[in-house]
Amino acid sequence: MSDQKIRNMEEFAAASGLSRPTISKYFNDPGSVRAKTRERIEAALERYEFRPNIFAMNQNRSLTKNVGIVVPYLADPFFAEIARIIQRRCIDAGFTPILYSAHGEQKLEGEILEGLTALKPAGVFLAPLGRLSDRGAIDRFCRNVPTVLFDSNIEGMGEAFVGSDNFSFVKQTVDYLCRTGAPPCFFEMRTPANPNANKRRHAYLKVMAEAGLEPHVVQVEGEGWGFEEIGRRGAHEVLERHTLPTNTVLCSNDRLAIGFLAGCYERGLRVGRGEGCALRVASHDDHPFSRFTCPSLTTAAHQYELVADKCMETLFSLIEAGGRFETREETLIPARLILRASA
Amino acid sequence: MSDQKIRNMEEFAAASGLSRPTISKYFNDPGSVRAKTRERIEAALERYEFRPNIFAMNQNRSLTKNVGIVVPYLADPFFAEIARIIQRRCIDAGFTPILYSAHGEQKLEGEILEGLTALKPAGVFLAPLGRLSDRGAIDRFCRNVPTVLFDSNIEGMGEAFVGSDNFSFVKQTVDYLCRTGAPPCFFEMRTPANPNANKRRHAYLKVMAEAGLEPHVVQVEGEGWGFEEIGRRGAHEVLERHTLPTNTVLCSNDRLAIGFLAGCYERGLRVGRGEGCALRVASHDDHPFSRFTCPSLTTAAHQYELVADKCMETLFSLIEAGGRFETREETLIPARLILRASA
DNA sequence: GTTTTTTCTTTACGCGCGTAAATTTGTGAT
DNA sequence: ATCACAAATTTACGCGCGTAAAGAAAAAAC
Numbered sequence: 146m147s148d149q150k151i152r153n154m155e156e157f158a159a160a161s162g163l164s165r166p167t168i169s170k171y172f173n174d175p176g177s178v179r180a181k182t183r184e185r186i187e188a189a190l191e192r193y194e195f196r197p198n199i200f201a202m203n204q205n206r207s208l209t210k211n212v213g214i215v216v217p218y219l220a221d222p223f224f225a226e227i228a229r230i231i232q233r234r235c236i237d238a239g240f241t242p243i244l245y246s247a248h249g250e251q252k253l254e255g256e257i258l259e260g261l262t263a264l265k266p267a268g269v270f271l272a273p274l275g276r277l278s279d280r281g282a283i284d285r286f287c288r289n290v291p292t293v294l295f296d297s298n299i300e301g302m303g304e305a306f307v308g309s310d311n312f313s314f315v316k317q318t319v320d321y322l323c324r325t326g327a328p329p330c331f332f333e334m335r336t337p338a339n340p341n342a343n344k345r346r347h348a349y350l351k352v353m354a355e356a357g358l359e360p361h362v363v364q365v366e367g368e369g370w371g372f373e374e375i376g377r378r379g380a381h382e383v384l385e386r387h388t389l390p391t392n393t394v395l396c397s398n399d400r401l402a403i404g405f406l407a408g409c410y411e412r413g414l415r416v417g418r419g420e421g422c423a424l425r426v427a428s429h430d431d432h433p434f435s436r437f438t439c440p441s442l443t444t445a446a447h448q449y450e451l452v453a454d455k456c457m458e459t460l461f462s463l464i465e466a467g468g469r470f471e472t473r474e475e476t477l478i479p480a481r482l483i484l485r486a487s488a
Numbered sequence: 489m490s491d492q493k494i495r496n497m498e499e500f501a502a503a504s505g506l507s508r509p510t511i512s513k514y515f516n517d518p519g520s521v522r523a524k525t526r527e528r529i530e531a532a533l534e535r536y537e538f539r540p541n542i543f544a545m546n547q548n549r550s551l552t553k554n555v556g557i558v559v560p561y562l563a564d565p566f567f568a569e570i571a572r573i574i575q576r577r578c579i580d581a582g583f584t585p586i587l588y589s590a591h592g593e594q595k596l597e598g599e600i601l602e603g604l605t606a607l608k609p610a611g612v613f614l615a616p617l618g619r620l621s622d623r624g625a626i627d628r629f630c631r632n633v634p635t636v637l638f639d640s641n642i643e644g645m646g647e648a649f650v651g652s653d654n655f656s657f658v659k660q661t662v663d664y665l666c667r668t669g670a671p672p673c674f675f676e677m678r679t680p681a682n683p684n685a686n687k688r689r690h691a692y693l694k695v696m697a698e699a700g701l702e703p704h705v706v707q708v709e710g711e712g713w714g715f716e717e718i719g720r721r722g723a724h725e726v727l728e729r730h731t732l733p734t735n736t737v738l739c740s741n742d743r744l745a746i747g748f749l750a751g752c753y754e755r756g757l758r759v760g761r762g763e764g765c766a767l768r769v770a771s772h773d774d775h776p777f778s779r780f781t782c783p784s785l786t787t788a789a790h791q792y793e794l795v796a797d798k799c800m801e802t803l804f805s806l807i808e809a810g811g812r813f814e815t816r817e818e819t820l821i822p823a824r825l826i827l828r829a830s831a
Numbered sequence: 832g833t834t835t836t837t838t839c840t841t842t843a844c845g846c847g848c849g850t851a852a853a854t855t856t857g858t859g860a861t
Numbered sequence: 862a863t864c865a866c867a868a869a870t871t872t873a874c875g876c877g878c879g880t881a882a883a884g885a886a887a888a889a890a891c
Contacts, residue, residue: 196606198547198606199606199607200543200544200546200547201543201547203543204541204543204544204547219562219568219571219572219587220565220568220569220572220776222563222565222568225562225563225565225568225589226563228562229562229563229589229591232589232591233591236596236599241603243586244562244587244588244589245587246568246572246575246587248572248575248576253579256579259539260584263539263541263542264542265543373777373779373780374779374780377780403777403780404780406780406782407779407780407781407782407784410782410783411783411784411829433563434716434746434777436716436717436750437716437717437720437746437747437749437750438750438782439749439750439753439781439782440753440754441750441754486754
């Protein structure tokens, strides 16, 4: 390692005995220069550890190596986990992932998208807020930036969507509950922010209808992203008033279920499928904490790796296609049923 | 809104009837131009919605408006929460926060710091991995970039540290447990990655000694960031072998406690302070989920807002001081005791 | 109305790199 | 050795903005 400081590509080219355009070529694609040249550059790189100025690089490129990852709420471990996997894939593929969370706020989501546009990203993975999103702002963004929506679909926006097959989620849990006990009622928020919630309700109604069973949807009030508290309060309400139509409860998502289980515990109700249990509770998502609820939660799990892989794959082909697809691609990943103690 | 497209500052200057350097001044500090001029610019801004090219801006500035926020593990809601608050403060202060998670990996932490250096940030909030960090890499980074460490202290690195007063955390929980029942044993991982864990153990030993009580430290094996599972397994171990020295357990942190409570539940043990309860369990952090454990968790809470505010305040004065402090500042924020059902 | 001070304009250069065109050098096959 | 072709070099321009210097214009002070 030489003590001589390299200030720019010009100096580095001189130090390695090559021309600046050749160095520039190397950094844009190391494979685009002859093997011997590459070796000389890499040898010089070890001695001087030069790195091209990222701002100057991006200024003169129509599209950068930046990839935006936008999630609606990072304090939700589901999004933290999916973001983590996508991020790693991006790094491995030579991109520079930049992670954003809208923290449940429409205004912040808008600001993020504006700022992201200025970064001229090669592509963006966007999990929108859903009902709270400013559709106009998202549409405008998707027109300017190659975008893959994930988790939460907004019809017609973005070049592709990668999400979960909500029917598969609900079908598996309902079938399991019916097979091993009684048909469930469906427990959810009355005005969910996330479109998956609506899809799950519809799936529940359809599955029950196909099985010739009478559906029961139990809806609780509540706004915002404090799902656990909404689930807990909801549990107290329905248990207090005895308005629960069955003893088998299928929650729309794990965070609601976590709250629901807490509510049951507070009321001294035992949940599970053994004897002495007053209720069975199952859910969807396989939230990282659902393994540690009391009792542990039976749930339909996202296949995080599959979703992330499909996201990456979609973005790659989108970039290769120049940022636009002929027709909007939609990929739905099925669930994997996880049997635990709660049902 | 005019349909005419503005491509750069030159064109925008022409459109607003001013010179480019004046526009440049405005964007660097809107207050540095006369009020009337500012109005003219802002009027033009509404018509053409021009935004200066971020790459060209940063290229010619020695320090940017970027602020890095680096946390060790974003899937831990504690970090998600603290990052969220700091991020909002940064935005409100006119900075551009960029969030990174090392996801528990030393290599990734190193790569993040390298990439961050290239962004010439005005300042960085760094919560290092702790024991797993490459101290050399962190030291090198802190020398090049104005850095405020938070959460996890590494002696001598960074210009300042903002964290929690672990003694205050442990003092409050121990005192409460002693006052309302029996002195606790201390439950923790044998080889914790985070230095706060060691400080909490020492605080426990000190508080117990000061009260003239015999301390009992219970350590469980386990590596990585799956604290809940480690706590759960630990609970089964100590309960199976009856090696728990007391019926009052103080966990080092909430994630361990969440696992511990799950273990207790699985063994049919009732936790709480009422009659019929076999154990009392308390902990530290006020993890966002500790409200929803069964039973809900008594814990010493971080004062998230205070920590975030102090972080911002420190970074501001650090930036004003030109990126260096005479002496390294250390701020420790005390805890707030939250009484719930588990103890 | 004149002077002083602040603000703005004009002009000009530099930042570090992308990239195109034309030329030269190097490589491998005939 | 000759040719064809790939790869590297030289030269040159542009990206969009920061920023400095000098002079002009506007605002404030007298």
